[in-house]
Amino acid sequence: xxxxxxxxxxxxxxxxxxxxxxxxxxxxxxxxxxxxxxxxxxxx
Amino acid sequence: xxxxxxxxxxxxxxxxxxxxxxxxxxxxxxxxxxxxxxxxxxxxxxxxxxxxxxxxxxxxxxxxxxxxxxxxxxxxxxxxxxxxxxxxxxxxxxxxxxxxxxxxxxxxxxxxxxxxxxxxxxxxxxxxxxxxxxxxxxxxxxxxxxxxxxxxxxxxxxxxxxxxxxxxxxxxxxxxxxxxxxxxxxxxxxxxxxxxxxxxxxxxxxxxxxxxxxxxxxxxxxxxxxxxxxxxxxxxxxxxxxxxxxxxxxxxxxxxxxxxxxxxxxxxxxxxxxxxxxxxxxxxxxxxxxxxxxxxxxxxxxxxxxxxxxxxxxxxxxxxxxxxxxxxxx
Numbered sequence: 278x279x280x281x282x283x284x285x286x287x288x289x290x291x292x293x294x295x296x297x298x299x300x301x302x303x304x305x306x307x308x309x310x311x312x313x314x315x316x317x318x319x320x321x
Numbered sequence: 322x323x324x325x326x327x328x329x330x331x332x333x334x335x336x337x338x339x340x341x342x343x344x345x346x347x348x349x350x351x352x353x354x355x356x357x358x359x360x361x362x363x364x365x366x367x368x369x370x371x372x373x374x375x376x377x378x379x380x381x382x383x384x385x386x387x388x389x390x391x392x393x394x395x396x397x398x399x400x401x402x403x404x405x406x407x408x409x410x411x412x413x414x415x416x417x418x419x420x421x422x423x424x425x426x427x428x429x430x431x432x433x434x435x436x437x438x439x440x441x442x443x444x445x446x447x448x449x450x451x452x453x454x455x456x457x458x459x460x461x462x463x464x465x466x467x468x469x470x471x472x473x474x475x476x477x478x479x480x481x482x483x484x485x486x487x488x489x490x491x492x493x494x495x496x497x498x499x500x501x502x503x504x505x506x507x508x509x510x511x512x513x514x515x516x517x518x519x520x521x522x523x524x525x526x527x528x529x530x531x532x533x534x535x536x537x538x539x540x541x542x543x544x545x546x547x548x549x550x551x552x553x554x555x556x557x558x559x560x561x562x563x564x565x566x567x568x569x570x571x572x573x574x575x576x577x578x579x580x581x582x583x584x585x586x587x588x589x590x591x592x593x594x595x596x597x598x599x600x601x602x603x604x605x606x607x608x609x610x611x612x613x614x615x616x617x618x619x620x621x622x623x624x625x626x627x628x629x630x631x632x633x634x635x636x637x638x639x640x641x642x643x644x645x646x647x648x649x650x651x
Contacts, residue, residue: 291339305356305358
């Protein structure tokens with residue numbers, strides 16, 4: 278019974294961690310102030 | 322004490338073993354996405370190209386024609402569209418600016434490309450345009466989806482405003498990176514004149530009045546890193562002609578542009594380096610961590626079972642009431 282509880286705890290923690298990470302997601306960021314280029318850049 | 326340790330190890334074993342598939346098949350598809358605010362530029366060159374001189378209306382050989390392509394993520398627009406689309410959306414405002422050997426503009430085609438940040442599927446919303454004309458894209462443009470497959474994709478052609486298959490032609494090694502090679506041929510097709518013409522006073526409307534039409538064909542080649550879906554190199558064998566009408570005098574057609582367009586060398590190096598680093602991140606999520614967690618889970622489970630077995634081995638002293646001998650009576 279104690280082994281079952283330990284396994285269930287591990288499983289629940291894995292789900293909680295993955296759900297929390299995916300719920301947070303990545304920051305959207307901001308629109309770059311750089312213009313759309315109309316001259317040939319010298320380098321990348 | 323040994324019992325307690327084996328239970329903790331068992332919990333950790335299940336934790337890591339469960340994390341492995343969850344990371345690969347649940348977290349990765351949700352976390353892997355194109356950032357909404359990405360900005361990137363690219364320079365392509367066509368050396369020894371043919372270009373139309375609009376002054377004489379004759380084609381001439383030029384040493385180089387340069388195409389500067391910029392893609393800029395519009396975060397404000399993507400947030401607006403996300404509210405109605407109900408998914409992560411990227412809005413790319415792009416500009417293909419073609420520069421002649423004298424540094425003057427040959428053509429400029431702006432476009433807005435709206436797509437799903439995770440799958441690269443097009444999202445149709447107001448503002449989806451090419452050169453100011455509303456379009457409804459099918460398939461992909463500029464970038465392939467994460468975990469690109471060895472199959473044909475629909476690829477949007479901005480000149481014809483239509484989509485056509487881009488064929489998977491095999492796996493190659495490009496500067497140490499395994500890439501999938503794709504190729505698309507657009508046959509001679511009548512296309513619109515760009516809204517911004519290279520000569521002042523000439524407009525698409527004034528050219529249309531002469532009866533002259535613009536035709537285009539291209540062979541588009543992409544070398545795509547399959548994990549990120551990012552092209553590491555691209556080429557185009559591009560031809561444009563003006564046909565018919567009074568603008569050409571007694572000629573049937575004249576070449577407006579012909580050239581083999583290739584990415585500039587410094588941009589190839591930059592792209593390969595960038596893709597290599599992004600590739601490692603994708604590998605971490607799809608391979609290194611899932612396999613590492615699975616192996617760790619198995620090891621922890623083995624250790625847990627070992628400790629449990631040692632705790633129960635026959636040689637160990639048993640509780641006093643079990644070992645006390647039964648009284649013997651004669």
